[in-house]
Amino acid sequence: MSLERIGEGTRLSHAVVHAGVVYLAGQVADDLTLDVAGQTTQILAKIDRLLTAAKSDRSRLLSATIWLTDIGSKDAMNAVWDGWIAGVGPPARACVEAGLGPGVRVEIAAVAACV
Amino acid sequence: MSLERIGEGTRLSHAVVHAGVVYLAGQVADDLTLDVAGQTTQILAKIDRLLTAAKSDRSRLLSATIWLTDIGSKDAMNAVWDGWIAGVGPPARACVEAGLGPGVRVEIAAVAACV
Amino acid sequence: MSLERIGEGTRLSHAVVHAGVVYLAGQVADDLTLDVAGQTTQILAKIDRLLTAAKSDRSRLLSATIWLTDIGSKDAMNAVWDGWIAGVGPPARACVEAGLGPGVRVEIAAVAACV
Numbered sequence: 001m002s003l004e005r006i007g008e009g010t011r012l013s014h015a016v017v018h019a020g021v022v023y024l025a026g027q028v029a030d031d032l033t034l035d036v037a038g039q040t041t042q043i044l045a046k047i048d049r050l051l052t053a054a055k056s057d058r059s060r061l062l063s064a065t066i067w068l069t070d071i072g073s074k075d076a077m078n079a080v081w082d083g084w085i086a087g088v089g090p091p092a093r094a095c096v097e098a099g100l101g102p103g104v105r106v107e108i109a110a111v112a113a114c115v
Numbered sequence: 116m117s118l119e120r121i122g123e124g125t126r127l128s129h130a131v132v133h134a135g136v137v138y139l140a141g142q143v144a145d146d147l148t149l150d151v152a153g154q155t156t157q158i159l160a161k162i163d164r165l166l167t168a169a170k171s172d173r174s175r176l177l178s179a180t181i182w183l184t185d186i187g188s189k190d191a192m193n194a195v196w197d198g199w200i201a202g203v204g205p206p207a208r209a210c211v212e213a214g215l216g217p218g219v220r221v222e223i224a225a226v227a228a229c230v
Numbered sequence: 231m232s233l234e235r236i237g238e239g240t241r242l243s244h245a246v247v248h249a250g251v252v253y254l255a256g257q258v259a260d261d262l263t264l265d266v267a268g269q270t271t272q273i274l275a276k277i278d279r280l281l282t283a284a285k286s287d288r289s290r291l292l293s294a295t296i297w298l299t300d301i302g303s304k305d306a307m308n309a310v311w312d313g314w315i316a317g318v319g320p321p322a323r324a325c326v327e328a329g330l331g332p333g334v335r336v337e338i339a340a341v342a343a344c345v
Binding site: 003005008009010011012013014015016018019023024025026065067098099100101107109111 | 249250251290291292293295301304308311312315316319320321322323324325326327328341343
């Protein structure tokens with residue numbers, strides 16, 4: 001069965017589609033001067049775009065993994081997440097603290113079903 | 116193909132089933148005063164219940180991700196894990212250290228095949 | 231649908247195949263005296279062997295998760311990764327810092343499509 005790559009670079013692809021499932025790379029914000037809420041907003045917009053390109057959408061997320069550089073910022077991230085996922089069935093999710101690149105406060109990867 | 120959500124909340128679902136595969140959210144213990152072995156025991160019981168609800172079971176696990184707040188507690192977690200998985204084919208697994216919520220010593224997410 | 235386990239132990243399997251997808255356990259180097267580049271080289275050779283055993287190969291990777299004990303070693307890991315993945319379509323990827331076992335500088339898990 002063939003693979004479709006979206007946002008393919010030399011190091012990673014931002015999404016790979018196989019057998020009706022899309023695997024998203026860990027997404028980070030473009031503006032790393034933003035706080036965790038601002039970075040989360042940018043990331044979720046990127047995820048929306050990648051899911052659209054893969055013929056999926058946020059209502060078809062299967063799982064999401066969220067890394068925060070400070071687990072204490074979970075409430076601030078969740079405030080944005082909760083608004084984004086409101087009214088659609090949410091995915092399985094894990095949220096843990098991890099060191100990330102300079103300025104990166106949050107990173108989100110996900111797996112979703114395509115239509 | 117339709118999605119089935121188990122333990123669906125407003126922020127996350129505890130399990131999402133799609134195309135014969137179930138994705139489990141990161142599970143944590145209910146009693147966070149327990150040590151890592153006690154928390155692991157509670158988590159694995161939760162995973163058993165979620166797998167049953169998804170028409171799967173521990174013998175059909177594909178992968179598991181285990182986060183420990185102290186990688187030094189890996190042996191204590193493994194002692195419980197090894198007993199739980201004994202006699203069934205174990206999943207692919209990764210176990211790493213990560214900051215988790217207050218009192219949380221271990222969190223486990225998994226992917227499994229449904230019957 | 232049946233599961234095929236590769237490198238099955240009592241605690242984990244190094245790969246589990248289901249429905250045309252192979253899930254790899256987090257791989258670590260055999261020689262933990264090596265630096266991050268040397269450990270990455272050993273890990274990627276292990277991944278190649280596991281993918282071959284699962285009737286897959288590095289061009290069919292869907293996602294990879296990379297844990298580094300020091301996120302500052304990302305460039306050194308990437309130098310090896312980039313050579314390994316050159317010329318084939320790369321997977322979705324996430325790379326974060328996490329505590330690992332003694333001497334372990336890098337660990338890589340992955341999901342791939344089988345032929």
